[in-house]
Amino acid sequence: MAQRIDVKDLNIYYGDFMAVQGVSMTIDPKSVTAFIGPSGCGKSTFLRTLNRMHEVIPGAHVEGKVEMEGVDLYGPDVDPVAVRRSIGMVFQRPNPFPTMSIRDNVLAGVKLNNKRISRSDADDLVESSLRGANLWNEVKDRLDKPGSGLSGGQQQRLCIARAIAVKPQVLLMDEPCSALDPISTLAIEDLIQELKQDYTIVIVTHNMQQAARVSDRTAFFNIAGTGKPGRLIEMDETATIFSTPKEKATEDYVSGRFG
Amino acid sequence: MSATTSTPVGDTERVRAMLGSADAGRKRTDRMMTGLIYAAFVVAMIPLVSLLWTVVIRGIERFSPYFLSVSMRGVFGGMDAGGIYHAIVGTLVITLVAAAISVPIGLLTAVYLVEYGRGPLARVTTFFVDVMTGIPSIVAGLFAFALFAIFFGPGVRLGVAASVALSVLMIPVVVRSSEEMLRLVPNELREASYALGVPKWLTIIKVVLRTSVAGLTTGVLLSIARVIGETAPILITAGYADSINFNPFEGRMATLPVYIFTQYRQGTVPCAPGALDCVEDINLMRAWAAALTLILIVMLLNLVGRLVTRFFAPKLR
Ligand SMILES: Nc1ncnc2c1ncn2[C@@H]1O[C@H](COP(=O)(O)OP(=O)(O)OP(=O)(O)O)[C@@H](O)[C@H]1O
Ligand SMILES: [Mg+2]
Numbered sequence: 194m195a196q197r198i199d200v201k202d203l204n205i206y207y208g209d210f211m212a213v214q215g216v217s218m219t220i221d222p223k224s225v226t227a228f229i230g231p232s233g234c235g236k237s238t239f240l241r242t243l244n245r246m247h248e249v250i251p252g253a254h255v256e257g258k259v260e261m262e263g264v265d266l267y268g269p270d271v272d273p274v275a276v277r278r279s280i281g282m283v284f285q286r287p288n289p290f291p292t293m294s295i296r297d298n299v300l301a302g303v304k305l306n307n308k309r310i311s312r313s314d315a316d317d318l319v320e321s322s323l324r325g326a327n328l329w330n331e332v333k334d335r336l337d338k339p340g341s342g343l344s345g346g347q348q349q350r351l352c353i354a355r356a357i358a359v360k361p362q363v364l365l366m367d368e369p370c371s372a373l374d375p376i377s378t379l380a381i382e383d384l385i386q387e388l389k390q391d392y393t394i395v396i397v398t399h400n401m402q403q404a405a406r407v408s409d410r411t412a413f414f415n416i417a418g419t420g421k422p423g424r425l426i427e428m429d430e431t432a433t434i435f436s437t438p439k440e441k442a443t444e445d446y447v448s449g450r451f452g
Numbered sequence: 453m454s455a456t457t458s459t460p461v462g463d464t465e466r467v468r469a470m471l472g473s474a475d476a477g478r479k480r481t482d483r484m485m486t487g488l489i490y491a492a493f494v495v496a497m498i499p500l501v502s503l504l505w506t507v508v509i510r511g512i513e514r515f516s517p518y519f520l521s522v523s524m525r526g527v528f529g530g531m532d533a534g535g536i537y538h539a540i541v542g543t544l545v546i547t548l549v550a551a552a553i554s555v556p557i558g559l560l561t562a563v564y565l566v567e568y569g570r571g572p573l574a575r576v577t578t579f580f581v582d583v584m585t586g587i588p589s590i591v592a593g594l595f596a597f598a599l600f601a602i603f604f605g606p607g608v609r610l611g612v613a614a615s616v617a618l619s620v621l622m623i624p625v626v627v628r629s630s631e632e633m634l635r636l637v638p639n640e641l642r643e644a645s646y647a648l649g650v651p652k653w654l655t656i657i658k659v660v661l662r663t664s665v666a667g668l669t670t671g672v673l674l675s676i677a678r679v680i681g682e683t684a685p686i687l688i689t690a691g692y693a694d695s696i697n698f699n700p701f702e703g704r705m706a707t708l709p710v711y712i713f714t715q716y717r718q719g720t721v722p723c724a725p726g727a728l729d730c731v732e733d734i735n736l737m738r739a740w741a742a743a744l745t746l747i748l749i750v751m752l753l754n755l756v757g758r759l760v761t762r763f764f765a766p767k768l769r
Binding site: 251274281286 | 645
C-alpha cells in the first residue's frame with residue numbers, strides 16, 4: 194500500500210524566485226521521514242511539491258522529477274487531483290471545514306467529490322478514521338457538532354482523520370504539532386508511530402526531539418542567505434544525523450548552535 | 453514574582469500610585485466623546501424614525517387587505533376603490549427576473565475574479581464593473597429601452613425590459629459584494645480541499661461558495677434593495693398599467709414605485725359638491741399606502757435574508 198518516492202534534481206520556483214535548488218532524495222515506504230532546518234529554508238515548499246500542492250500558488254512551478262513507484266508525478270499525463278488523492282496532507286494550522294460537522298469533516302474527501310457512500314459504510318469510515326487519529330473516544334458522542342468547536346489539538350487530529358479517510362498511500366505533515374500543547378503533541382506522535390504501519394509519512398518539524406523521537410530518517414535543509422535558494426544538506430538515518438552527521442552545518446544545527 | 457520583590461520600595465510606591473490614580477483629564481474626554489457619539493447616533497436616527505413614522509401614519513389609512521388584493525382596473529376620479537395588487541405583482545416579477553439575470557452573471561464574474569482571474573482580462577473586468585457601478589439608473593433604463601426597441605420595434609413596453617434595466621444596476625453590486633465575500637474565505641480551506649483530492653470546480657462550489665453563502669445572500673439582498681425602489685428606468689421600459697399582468701414578456705407592467713409616482717402626480721381630485729363616492733386626496737392616500745407596502749416588502753426580504761444567514765452561517769457549537 195505505501196509507496197516509495199524518488200526525487201531527482203528538483204528545483205522549486207515561486208515565479209522567478211528559486212526557493213529550493215537541486216534536491217534529490219529517496220523516501221522509503223512505511224517509514225517516517227523528518228525534514229528539519231532553519232526557517233525559510235524551503236521545507237514547506239519542498240513538502241508541498243510532493244503532492245503537487247505547490248502549483249496552486251499562482252506562478253509557482255518546479256523543474257526536475259518526483260517519482261512515485263517510477264511514475265513521474267509531474268509527467269504530462271498525470272492528474273494533480275489523482276496525485277493528491279494518493280498523497281494526503283496535514284497542514285501546520287488545523288483547518289477543519291467550518292460549515293461541516295465533525296462527521297462530515299471526516300467524510301469530506303468522499304462528500305466533496307460527490308461520491309456515493311452508503312450510510313453504514315460512512316459510519317464505518319468515520320469510526321475507523323477517527324480511531325486511527327486517536328480522536329474517536331473524545332468525539333463519538335458529538336459527531337454532529339461543528340468541527341470548529343473542538344480544541345486546537347482535537348481539530349488537528351480531526352484533520353488527520355480527514356486525511357486518512359481518503360486512504361492515501363503517503364501522508365505529508367507540515368509542522369502538525371506547532372500549535373499544540375505537549376499532551377496533544379504526544380498523542381499525535383503516538384499516532385504517527387501507528388500510522389507508520391500503513392502509510393509513508395513525511396513530517397516537517399522545528400522540534401529536534403520530535404524529529405529524533407518519531408522519524409526513521411531525517412533530512413536537513415539549509416539556506417546560504419536571504420534570497421538564496423534552500424538546499425538539502427544531508428539525509429541519513431535519524432540516529433546518524435543526531436549523533437555523527439557528515440556535514441558541519443548539520444552538526445551545528447542539531448546541537449543548537451544556530452537556527 | 454522575583455521581579456517585584458527586587459524592585460526598590462520607591463518604585464513600588466510609584467507603580468501603586470500610578471495604578472490607583474485616575475487621570476481626570478482622560479476621564480473627562482472619555483465622557484465627552486461618549487456623549488458626542490450618542491448625540492450623533494440620535495441625530496442619525498431622527499430622519500430615519502421620522503420617515504418611518506410618516507410613512508406608517510399616512511400609509512396605514514388606506515392599507516387594508518382590500519387595498520392589497522385589487523388592481524386599479526376601472527378606477528377613476530375620486531372613487532373610493534382601487535388597490536395595488538397589480539403593482540405588487542409587477543414589482544415582484546420584474547425584480548425576480550432581474551435577480552435571475554444578475555445573480556448568476558454577478559456571482560460567476562465574482563468567482564472568475566477571485567478564483568481564476570489573472571492578468572489583463574481580470575483588470576479590465578474589474579474596471580468595467582467599477583464603471584457600471586456609477587451608471588445613473590435613468591441611463592440603464594434608456595439602454596434597456598433602446599435594446600428592446602431594436603428587436604421589438606420602437607415604443608415597446610415589456611416587464612422583461614425593465615428587468616434588464618435593473619440588472620444593469622444590480623450586476624455591479626452583486627459582483628462587488630460577492631467578490632468581497634469570496635475573498636474572505638480563507639485560502640487554507642481551499643488548500644484543505646485540494647489536498648483531499650477534490651478538483652478545483654468542486655472546491656469552489658462545495659467549499660468556497662458554501663462557506664460564504666451567508667455573505668453572498670446578504671449581498672444579493674442588498675442589490676435587490678438597491679433596485680426595488682427604482683422608478684425612472686421602469687417607467688421608461690415597462691410603462692405603467694392599471695391592471696394585473698403576470699407575464700413579463702408581454703405588455704406593460706406596473707410596479708410599486710411607478711404606482712406611487714403616478715398616484716402622486718395625479719394629486720388631489722376635484723370632487724363635485726355632494727358627490728357620494730369621491731375622496732379628494734384618494735390618490736395621495738394610495739401613494740402613501742403603496743410606499744408602506746414597498747417598505748414592508750423590503751423588510752420581509754431582509755428577514756428572509758437573516759433566516760438564510762442564520763441557517764447557513766458556520767456554527768461554532
Ligand atoms: N507563496 C509564496 N510566494 C513566494 N515566495 C514564497 C511563498 N511561500 C514561501 N516563499 C518563500 O520560499 C522560501 C521557503 O519558504 P518555506 O515556507 O518553504 O520555508 P520553511 O522552511 O517552511 O520555513 P518555516 O520553517 O518558517 O515554515 C522563503 O524564502 C519564502 O519567502
Ligand atoms: Mg514551513
